[in-house]
Structure formats: structure tokens, C-alpha cells
Amino acid sequence: MSNTLSKYLNILTYVMIGLTAVFVIMFYLGGEIPNQAHTTPVYTDLLINWAKVLFFASAALAILFPIIQIVVNPKGALKGLMGLVVLGLVILVSYSMSDATLLNLPGYTGTDNNPASLQFADTVLYTMYILGIGTVASIVVTEIIRRLR
Structure with a gap:
């Protein structure tokens, strides 16, 4: 990877971490929606939508980069496919840890x-x-590794 691309990716990483920190602070310190049955922070939807953006972006990149690796370096395709296998394993482990027990929600009549x-x-x-x-x-x-070199 070129130094320029690496520099931009490092900057993007820090910007995304910074945005996440700002959204978490807004979530915890932004106040609550009045007249709710339960404590509901004002910025709950914003934080959930940001988490969705991060999730879908990471999933898409985890799928996209191995495909690009296969096209650019067919001999190294096995290494590229390992990313997809690891992502599949993470989803499989997450699915096995998930629970489908119905929640006891007094007053809730929705279908979800x-x-x-x-x-x-x-x-x-x-x-x-x-x-x-x-x-x-x-x-x-x-x-840490970069600092030790």
C-alpha cells in the first residue's frame, strides 16, 4: 500500500473514532426525551444509525477487499478468502450466541x-x-508495534 493511501486511511480511522466518541458523548450527555415511559436519551436514533453505518461499511469492506485481492493477485486468492471466512465465522458465532426468547414488554402490542x-x-x-x-x-x-519499531 502506498504511503499516501496509508496516510489517508489513518486519518479516516481517527475521524471515524472521533465521530463515534462525539456521538457516544451526545448520547450520554444530550438529555432525555420528556414524557416517555422509560428513560430515552435524545440521541438514541443518531447513535444507532451511526452504528449501522459502521457495521455495513465494515461488512462491505470485508467482502470487497478480498474480491479485489482475488482479481489483482489470483495466486494469493486463498489469503483473500480468509477474510470472508473469518467474517462468516464471526456471524456464525454471533448467531449461536443470540437468543430468540420473547421479551416481556408490558403494554407493547407491536409485531417485532x-x-x-x-x-x-x-x-x-x-x-x-x-x-x-x-x-x-x-x-x-x-x-504499539509501530512505536516499538
Whole structure:
């Protein structure tokens, strides 16, 4: 990877981490929506939508980069496919950890409290947790290795 591209990707990483930190601070310190049955932070939707953007971007890039690797370097296709296999394993582990038990929600009459929706939501959440922790860990390890060289 060229130094220019690497520099831009590092800047993009720090911008995304900064935006995430700002959204989390807004979520916790932004106040609450009045007249709600439960405590509801004002910026809940913003944080959830940002998490969706990060999830879909990381999933798309995890699929896109191995495909580009296969086209550019067919002999190294096995290494490129390993990214897809790891992503599949993360989703499989997340699915196996998910729970489809119906929630006891007094007063809720909607249709989203069904086993399929609950298991999908759990799978997405666990996948996001695993990918997020892996991302932060890889950034920390990369920076430590870079400092030691």
C-alpha cells in the first residue's frame, strides 16, 4: 500500500473514532426525551444509525477487499478468502450466541417481539460487538508495534 493511501486511511480511522466518541458523548450527555415511559436519551436514533453505518461499511469492506485481492493477485486468492471466512465465522458465532426468547414488554402490542426478529437483532449486536472490539484491538496493537519499531 502506498504511503499516501496509508496516510489517508489513518486519518479516516481517527475521524471515524472521533465521530463515534462525539456521538457516544451526545448520547450520554444530550438529555432525555420528556414524557416517555422509560428513560430515552435524545440521541438514541443518531447513535444507532451511526452504528449501522459502521457495521455495513465494515461488512462491505470485508467482502470487497478480498474480491479485489482475488482479481489483482489470483495466486494469493486463498489469503483473500480468509477474510470472508473469518467474517462468516464471526456471524456464525454471533448467531449461536443470540437468543430468540420473547421479551416481556408490558403494554407493547407491536409485531417485532417475535423469535426471528429478536434473534436477528441479537446476531447483529453481537457481530457489531465482536467487530468493534477487534477493530479497536487491532488499532491499539498496530500503534504499539509501530512505536516499538
